[in-house]
Amino acid sequence: MFKWLDPYAKPETLYRICGLWFPWLMTLAVLTLLLGTVWGLGFTPADYQQGDSYRIIHIHVPAAIWSMGAYSSMAIAAFIALVWQIKVAQWAVGAIAPIGAVYTLIALLTGMAWGKPMWGTWWVWDARLTSELILLFLYLGVIALSGAFADRQMGAKASALLAVVGVVNLPIIHFSVEWWNTLHQGATITKFAKPSIDPSMLWPLLLSILGFALLLAALTCLRLRTAILLNEQHRPWVRALAQQSDQKGNVPQTNAGRTV
Amino acid sequence: MVMFKAAFVREWRLLARQKADWLNPLMFFVIVLTLFPLGIGAKPNLLAEIAPGIIWIAALLSVLLGAERLFKEDFRQGTLEQLVAADEPLFAYVLAKITSSWCSTALPLLFISPLIALLLGLNAAAWQAIVLSLLLGTPLLNLLAALGAALTLSADKGGILLALLILPLYIPLLIFASAAVDNATLGLDYSAQLAVLAAMLCLAAALVPLAVLKALRLNVG
Numbered sequence: 001m002f003k004w005l006d007p008y009a010k011p012e013t014l015y016r017i018c019g020l021w022f023p024w025l026m027t028l029a030v031l032t033l034l035l036g037t038v039w040g041l042g043f044t045p046a047d048y049q050q051g052d053s054y055r056i057i058h059i060h061v062p063a064a065i066w067s068m069g070a071y072s073s074m075a076i077a078a079f080i081a082l083v084w085q086i087k088v089a090q091w092a093v094g095a096i097a098p099i100g101a102v103y104t105l106i107a108l109l110t111g112m113a114w115g116k117p118m119w120g121t122w123w124v125w126d127a128r129l130t131s132e133l134i135l136l137f138l139y140l141g142v143i144a145l146s147g148a149f150a151d152r153q154m155g156a157k158a159s160a161l162l163a164v165v166g167v168v169n170l171p172i173i174h175f176s177v178e179w180w181n182t183l184h185q186g187a188t189i190t191k192f193a194k195p196s197i198d199p200s201m202l203w204p205l206l207l208s209i210l211g212f213a214l215l216l217a218a219l220t221c222l223r224l225r226t227a228i229l230l231n232e233q234h235r236p237w238v239r240a241l242a243q244q245s246d247q248k249g250n251v252p253q254t255n256a257g258r259t260v
Numbered sequence: 261m262v263m264f265k266a267a268f269v270r271e272w273r274l275l276a277r278q279k280a281d282w283l284n285p286l287m288f289f290v291i292v293l294t295l296f297p298l299g300i301g302a303k304p305n306l307l308a309e310i311a312p313g314i315i316w317i318a319a320l321l322s323v324l325l326g327a328e329r330l331f332k333e334d335f336r337q338g339t340l341e342q343l344v345a346a347d348e349p350l351f352a353y354v355l356a357k358i359t360s361s362w363c364s365t366a367l368p369l370l371f372i373s374p375l376i377a378l379l380l381g382l383n384a385a386a387w388q389a390i391v392l393s394l395l396l397g398t399p400l401l402n403l404l405a406a407l408g409a410a411l412t413l414s415a416d417k418g419g420i421l422l423a424l425l426i427l428p429l430y431i432p433l434l435i436f437a438s439a440a441v442d443n444a445t446l447g448l449d450y451s452a453q454l455a456v457l458a459a460m461l462c463l464a465a466a467l468v469p470l471a472v473l474k475a476l477r478l479n480v481g
Binding site: 082134137138140141144145148149150151154157158161162164165166168169172173176177179180 | 418478479
């Protein structure tokens with residue numbers, strides 16, 4: 001059924017495809033992010049309750065959504081790597097993990113900055129905040145494990161296994177944290193209940209969400225290209241590529257070529 | 261089954277000869293527990309209130325302490341390599357390892373739990389909850405610790421990395437186990453928490469050994 005996908009698992013082909021897609025994805029990402037944030041931060045009406053400080057939603061929500069989206073895509077790649085032993089999927093895990101970790105960090109930091117004026121405190125042990133923090137720990141675990149071995153392939157395989165274990169655990173962690181929270185304390189600080197958001201605020205938000213997704217895809221392409229070059233550096237096609245760019249005397253499109 | 265028995269007996273012999281392997285985590289557990297009253301002041305009410313959390317955090321730290329050695333020696337000697345290469349099922353070896361590590365690190369905690377309950381000023385109902393939650397929860401600790409040990413087997417800095425990987429996965433266990441003891445100290449019903457612990461144990465017992473097996477093969481092969 002998935003036979004038609006096989007050629008794309010070849011590192012060389014995937015390297016070319018990522019190279020083709022990257023400029024488009026990056027341009028689109030920059031455009032939508034610029035449009036979404038400028039529109040959202042500058043031109044939407046202020047909230048009747050929160051005033052201008054709610055505008056951080058245009059960065060906070062997309063980062064939070066895609067911090068989880070990145071983890072699921074990483075876990076899917078890890079699953080493919082483990083089950084079908086596809087090398088590029090292993091490298092994809094390592095490519096996505098740091099991006100996802102940074103998204104999670106952005107979501108946490110902007111959430112704290114938003115919480116200070118609204119709730120009066122930087123941090124609450126709210127279920128959502130806690131599970132986002134644990135998500136960051138899971139990302140850091142995957143990153144740490146992938147760098148812990150002398151053998152790079154070994155690290156990639158082990159971190160893929162850990163990513164799959166993490167994704168099985170994630171719902172359990174999420175629900176137990178939610179239950180823990182309701183067990184230990186009532187809602188001392190009521191969360192900002194979103195009254196079905198006004199279209200004038202919704203559109204820029206949707207644009208930012210799309211922008212963050214495109215940025216994730218673009219950066220993944222870039223990092224995956226680097227990973228492919230790094231792991232295939234002894235293959236003839238990479239050597240040919242390096243020679244080509246040396247003859248031209250210019251720096252290749254990504255700095256990745258230089259590591260060869 | 262033959263393999264399981266052989267590996268299990270071997271583990272017991274090793275434990276009988278190297279008493280530090282199971283005595284040190286136990287001592288660690290007791291010492292960590294005594295640090296808390298010293299650190300926060302010996303107020304009986306406060307101690308009884310935070311006791312469930314303290315006991316569970318100390319328990320998971322002491323299991324973690326012994327985790328790194330689980331496969332290390334077998335890996336260094338080459339025993340593990342031979343087992344992977346052999347026809348004998350590696351799965352039985354993994355199960356025997358996990359079972360014996362539970363017997364050596366978690367079972368002693370159960371035996372000294374009455375003492376701990378006395379030290380922290382808990383009543384009999386709370387002690388009963390501690391025993392039940394330890395019985396259901398500690399196998400889960402050992403299963404996940406084995407996974408961490410197998411994943412980091414050939415890593416450069418295994419010990420601290422193991423803790424980083426596994427501690428986030430312990431969070432659900434910590435929440436439900438300490439909630440069970442918490443409810444018991446308040447005289448409430450805690451069978452729901454125990455049921456969740458049992459469910460998590462069943463899930464982990466079914467899946468974790470497979471992941472351990474995979475991780476061992478990765479590290480050796």
